[in-house]
Structures are given as C-alpha cells and as structure tokens.
Amino acid sequence: MQQPLAYRMRPRNLDEVVGQQHLVGEGKIIRRMVDAKMLSSMILYGPPGTGKTSIASAIAGSTRYxxxxxxxxxxxxxxxxxxxxEARMSGTVILLLDEVHRLDKTKQDFLLPHLESGKIIMIGATTENPYITINPAIRSRTQIFEVLPLQETDILQAVSHALTDEERGLGTFPVVLDDDAKLHLSRATNGDLRSALNGLELATKSTPEVNGQIHLTLSVIEECVQRKALTHDKNGDAHYDVISALQKSIRGSDVDAALHYLGRLVEAGDLAIICRRLLVIGYEDIGLANPNAASRTVNAVLAAERLGLPEARIPLAQVVVDLCLSPKSNSAYSALDEAIADIRQGKAGDVPSHLRDSHYKGAAELNRGVGYQYPHNFEEAWVNQQYLPDKLKHTHYYQPKATGKYEQALGMRYKQLNEWKKTKK
Known part of the structure; x- marks a missing residue:
C-alpha cells in the first residue's frame, strides 16, 4: 500500500521545510544548530499537522544521522x-518521540542518561504545553520550541509543490485545481498541512479523468476535506470581510449579527481565527469597561481550543453574546497608541534622575535614584512627584470613559489624583 501524500512529501532537509522560519530560517536557532553540528535534544510543541515531524526528519536529512x-x-x-x-553501535541517532508528554517514569529514567551523553538526540513532539505536561527532568535536558500554525501562503506553496513533484507528489496526474478550490484547501484545514495534502490526494485519486484532465472544483475539495467554504471571491476578500463583520457587530452590540458571522466562521472551520479575533475584541473593544469579560473570553478560548469543533461552538457562542452585550471602551489601548505616537515623533525625553535605577555601586555619585519618594510611606500610598520626562510632564494620554462601572470608578480615581497634583506639594 502506498504511503499517504503528506508522508511522501516530508522534507528531506531544512530548505524543504514549509513555514516555521522562526526556527529553520537562515540564522535561526535550529538551522544554526545543524550548521554548527551542535544538535541538542528538543521538544517541539504546537497544533497537529504544523510540521513537528517534518522538522525532525529534515534535521536528520541535513545531518545524515x-x-x-x-x-x-x-x-x-x-x-x-x-x-x-543502535546509537551505541553506530553513533548518534535522532529519535522523534511523538506524544512525548505521555512518557512514563520507567521510560524516562532509561532515556535520561542517553540524552545527557548525546548518543540519542531526542526530538519530542507534542500538542500539549510542555511547561505544564512534561516532567521537569526531561524539560531541563531539552530546548523547547513552539511550532506555529502554518500560514495560508505556506500551505499554498506546499500544495503547488505536491502537484508538480513527479517523484513523491502528484506530478504524474493531469490535475487542474481551480483557484477557489486551492484557496479553500489552504484555509479550511486551519494550518494543518497534513490534512490539506491528504485531502488533495483523495480528491485527485477519486475524481474521474475527463478529456485528459482531473478537474478539482471547490465542491470536490469541500467534500474531501469535509469543510464548507465561505463564499469567496477570487482574492478571498469575503473571508476577511466576515472576520471584520464579526468584530464590528460585537463592537456595535448587535448580538444577532455577531452570531450570524460566528456561524459562518464555524461552518468554515476557522477555529484559530475565531479564537484570535475574540481575544482581540475582549481587550480592544470591551477593555476597561468590563475587564472580567476579557478574562471570560480567555477562558472560553481555552475551552474551545481544548474541545475542538464542533463542540467549540458552545463556549464561543456564550462569549460572543457576553461581549456583544457588555459596555465598551477602547480608552486603554487608545491612550497607549497616543504615547507610542509621541515616542515615534522623538518626544520620549530622559527618564527623571530620581526614577533611574540605583541598585549598583556608584549610582548615588551619578545622582541616580536620589530624591525618590516611596509612595507607600505616605498617606493614600501617594506622593506628588514627577514621573514623566520633562518635555512630557504635563501630558495626559488616558481619557476614561463612562460606559462601565469599573471604568467609572477608575475615572473617579484618575480625576482625584489629578486634583491632588494641583493641591498637594
């Protein structure tokens, strides 16, 4: 039986790795390790199909181990x-250990001395957070690298390569892949290249050849990856329009519209995009008007990611209704943006001397930290002293809004502090 396309297309060296350039690109950590022949054991963690096994096989191919x-x-x-x-007899062996978070103590105790000697270079792969799920004894002997979901362009590149590779891919098949079908293939699998390639292979081998062509349409790809497409135009603008409409509907407190657009994204299988967008909304649009809503959004996203679709729709629906009906405020990030704008215009200024670090020998001679007044030594834990640089000392960035009880309370405190600055010496 022939191996699946995703298996056959695994990279033979680092140059063939799709995506993950933050790890394998020129000058990045894993490429440096390979180039210097200084490999060490590592743990790669991230979603399924994003290249953990591919990186391991590419490392082996690049080193000839x-x-x-x-x-x-x-x-x-x-x-x-x-x-x-085998490592003892023939030299170093690269061991890809899948589901490394399930390594029990007996296997761990056996493996540890071989990792320390370098005879076995373990590349552990896991979808779980290694800082939570992996034993500290293993963590302390490995470097931990996060493997990120592949971008749309990464999957498009891999699909194009698979369609033209005659040795390992589908290059001997007369495939004609419609543009909208190719775009859907790159999006519907949520950054999972394995699913994209295996869906492509199924479509190719199950579609009859007509007039010397295997014509793969959007409906064929939808069936083979089991994800319905959003209505895309040629450039995919509709996809981003729906994401934009979701955020603007929540910002505008229209529950019904927000649930409609959420439903379209759920049907398209865009869980990662939904989760990221809701996190942004929780802090950008709700903000200080209702900080607990942002916290609930984080919890809902964690639940959705753990559940996966279709069950993920349950916490997602709950948090969308919550965000829609919450009071809104963008005051915090708007204030930060104003501060950043000043910095970019050269208005930063020097840190006042009394605020500078004084925890080193000779700091007092440089007047560092001299005159600083410790607020906790004063009534209300507040003392009137300058914090902004001289050129900005009268600047106000934060403008509180009155759209939620929490920020109303912050606004009252902010007003009180500004009054104190005028009256207290």
Whole structure:
C-alpha cells in the first residue's frame, strides 16, 4: 500500500521545510544548530499537522544521522533499548518521540542518561504545553520550541509543490485545481498541512479523468476535506470581510449579527481565527469597561481550543453574546497608541534622575535614584512627584470613559489624583 501524500512529501532537509522560519530560517536557532553540528535534544510543541515531524526528519536529512520514530504512549522500554543499542553501535541517532508528554517514569529514567551523553538526540513532539505536561527532568535536558500554525501562503506553496513533484507528489496526474478550490484547501484545514495534502490526494485519486484532465472544483475539495467554504471571491476578500463583520457587530452590540458571522466562521472551520479575533475584541473593544469579560473570553478560548469543533461552538457562542452585550471602551489601548505616537515623533525625553535605577555601586555619585519618594510611606500610598520626562510632564494620554462601572470608578480615581497634583506639594 502506498504511503499517504503528506508522508511522501516530508522534507528531506531544512530548505524543504514549509513555514516555521522562526526556527529553520537562515540564522535561526535550529538551522544554526545543524550548521554548527551542535544538535541538542528538543521538544517541539504546537497544533497537529504544523510540521513537528517534518522538522525532525529534515534535521536528520541535513545531518545524515540515523532517524528513528517512536511513540511515548504506545512503544515500550524495549523499543527505546533497541534505539539506544543502535546509537551505541553506530553513533548518534535522532529519535522523534511523538506524544512525548505521555512518557512514563520507567521510560524516562532509561532515556535520561542517553540524552545527557548525546548518543540519542531526542526530538519530542507534542500538542500539549510542555511547561505544564512534561516532567521537569526531561524539560531541563531539552530546548523547547513552539511550532506555529502554518500560514495560508505556506500551505499554498506546499500544495503547488505536491502537484508538480513527479517523484513523491502528484506530478504524474493531469490535475487542474481551480483557484477557489486551492484557496479553500489552504484555509479550511486551519494550518494543518497534513490534512490539506491528504485531502488533495483523495480528491485527485477519486475524481474521474475527463478529456485528459482531473478537474478539482471547490465542491470536490469541500467534500474531501469535509469543510464548507465561505463564499469567496477570487482574492478571498469575503473571508476577511466576515472576520471584520464579526468584530464590528460585537463592537456595535448587535448580538444577532455577531452570531450570524460566528456561524459562518464555524461552518468554515476557522477555529484559530475565531479564537484570535475574540481575544482581540475582549481587550480592544470591551477593555476597561468590563475587564472580567476579557478574562471570560480567555477562558472560553481555552475551552474551545481544548474541545475542538464542533463542540467549540458552545463556549464561543456564550462569549460572543457576553461581549456583544457588555459596555465598551477602547480608552486603554487608545491612550497607549497616543504615547507610542509621541515616542515615534522623538518626544520620549530622559527618564527623571530620581526614577533611574540605583541598585549598583556608584549610582548615588551619578545622582541616580536620589530624591525618590516611596509612595507607600505616605498617606493614600501617594506622593506628588514627577514621573514623566520633562518635555512630557504635563501630558495626559488616558481619557476614561463612562460606559462601565469599573471604568467609572477608575475615572473617579484618575480625576482625584489629578486634583491632588494641583493641591498637594
């Protein structure tokens, strides 16, 4: 039986890795390790299909080391012993250990000395946060790298390569892939290249050849990846229009419209995009008017990511209604943007001497920290002293809004402090 297209198209070296340029690009950490022949064990974590196994096989291909694959959940200590014996006999072995977060203590204790000696270079792969799920003994002997969801352009590049590669890909098939079908293939799989390539292969091999062509339309790709498309125009503007409409509907407190656009994104399978957009909305549009809504958004997003679609729609619907009906305020980030604008115009100024770091020998001679008044030593834990640089000392960025009880309270405190500045010496 022939191996799946996603397996056949795995990169043979770092130059063939799709995406993850923050790790394998020129001058980046994993490429530096390979170029310097100074590999160390590592853990790659991120969503399925984003290239963890691909990076491991590319490292092995770039270094010419033996490459073995095991699963921490299903393979036994004896399987690890076989890899260790191979490493002892023939030199370094790169071991891709999938589901590394499920490594039990017996296997871990066996593996640790081999990692320390460098005979086995372990590349652990996991979809779980390693800082939470992986034993500290393993973490301390590895470098941890996050593998990010692939971008649309990354998947388009990989699809094009698969369609033209005659040795490993589908280059011997007379495939004609419509533009809207290709675009949907790059989006509907949520950055999962494995799903995109396997869906493409299924479509190619299950579509009859007509007049010397295998014509893959949008409906064919929808069926093969089991994700319905949003109504796209040729450039995909409608996709981004729906995302924009979701945020603007929430900002405008229209629950029904927001749920409609959420539904369209759910039907398209765009979980990652939905979660990211809702996090932005929680802080950008709700902000200080209702900070608890932003916290609830974070929790809903975590639940949605853990559940996956279709169940993810349940916490997503709840938080969209919550955000829609919440009071709104953009005061905090608007104030920051004004401060950044001043900085970019050269209005930064020097930090006042009494605020500068004084925790080093000779600081007093430089007048660093001299005259600083510790607010906790004063009534109301407040003392009238200058904090902004001289050229900005009368500047006000924050303008509180009265759209929520929390920010109303902040506004009263802000007004009180400004009054104190005028009256208290």
């Amino acid at each position: 033996a490459f073995r694959t095991l699963n921490a959940a299903t393979d036994t200590k004896k399987d690890l012993q076989i890899v260790a014996e």
